[in-house]
Amino acid sequence: MTSAASPMIAYDSVAKSFGGGRIKAIDGVSLAVQRGELLAIVGGSGSGKTTLLRLTNRLIDADAGAIAIDGRDVRTVDPIALRRGIGMVFQNGGLFPHLGVADNIGITPKLLNWSKRDVAARIDELLGLVRLDPAQHRDRFPHELSGGQRQRVGVARALAARPEIVLMDEPFGALDPLTRDALGEDFRALHDRLNLTTVLITHDITEALLLADRIAVMHRGRLLAQGTPVELSRSTEPYVADLLRTPRRQAQRLGALLTRGGAA
Numbered sequence: 001m002t003s004a005a006s007p008m009i010a011y012d013s014v015a016k017s018f019g020g021g022r023i024k025a026i027d028g029v030s031l032a033v034q035r036g037e038l039l040a041i042v043g044g045s046g047s048g049k050t051t052l053l054r055l056t057n058r059l060i061d062a063d064a065g066a067i068a069i070d071g072r073d074v075r076t077v078d079p080i081a082l083r084r085g086i087g088m089v090f091q092n093g094g095l096f097p098h099l100g101v102a103d104n105i106g107i108t109p110k111l112l113n114w115s116k117r118d119v120a121a122r123i124d125e126l127l128g129l130v131r132l133d134p135a136q137h138r139d140r141f142p143h144e145l146s147g148g149q150r151q152r153v154g155v156a157r158a159l160a161a162r163p164e165i166v167l168m169d170e171p172f173g174a175l176d177p178l179t180r181d182a183l184g185e186d187f188r189a190l191h192d193r194l195n196l197t198t199v200l201i202t203h204d205i206t207e208a209l210l211l212a213d214r215i216a217v218m219h220r221g222r223l224l225a226q227g228t229p230v231e232l233s234r235s236t237e238p239y240v241a242d243l244l245r246t247p248r249r250q251a252q253r254l255g256a257l258l259t260r261g262g263a264a
């Protein structure tokens, strides 16, 4: 059953431990991601961000609680079918090194038995969507691409079977700041244009503030805070205030510098 009113992804008191219960990776997380929303998950190393994504597409299963996608409990859906409906983007692109760009992008459509012609047309359409010239890029191998180009191909591959949901695990983390910024903005535009629902893990709070509609802050397996950038900026939670201190200070320093420069 799907309903326009239900969130696209709903986590309800989700828990997941490792090491026979010693490591509480996710500790009672409840969170709703609305249709069309871009939600960023921020938090320190080991706070449970990747575990939450892996639970979403059932690479692992929760010990307790429930996750629903479009109103359906993920445990009632075949994991392979579930994953085909969800695009995944990884930090290093996650491309298969022995396959060319076209084959990397066409993997899921081929598995879904699309015709050769439809797959080829989709590959070129996707390359255009992520702003890579199809003629120049479709026959290259991953090692013949820059880091930013690899990530663009990674995004194209994730979108190949027209998923409604995209999960991104530090997708821009390994890129230089300019490329990172450009790719982030391009992805945000794609997200809006294709009406996606996106969950984006990032270590970079500034990136989260600039790209996301809402931000969820994880700390030691728990959801410490969630809200729009403005709501988070008003949080009295010490960890959240700490997180926001650096971008605030940088914005103030830049503002002061540029004002001084302009007045000179």
Ligand SMILES: Nc1ncnc2c1ncn2[C@@H]1O[C@H](COP(=O)(O)OP(=O)(O)OP(=O)(O)O)[C@@H](O)[C@H]1O
Pocket: 018, 019, 023, 024, 025, 043, 044, 045, 046, 047, 048, 049, 050, 051, 052
């Ligand atoms: N398969 C696993 N087996 C054992 N422990 C695991 C496993 N996966 C994750 N963990 C542990 O669960 C906790 C949360 O890990 P997770 O990868 O979700 O954190 P993260 O917030 O994504 O970290 P990072 O930002 O460093 O990627 C960590 O303590 C991690 O060591």
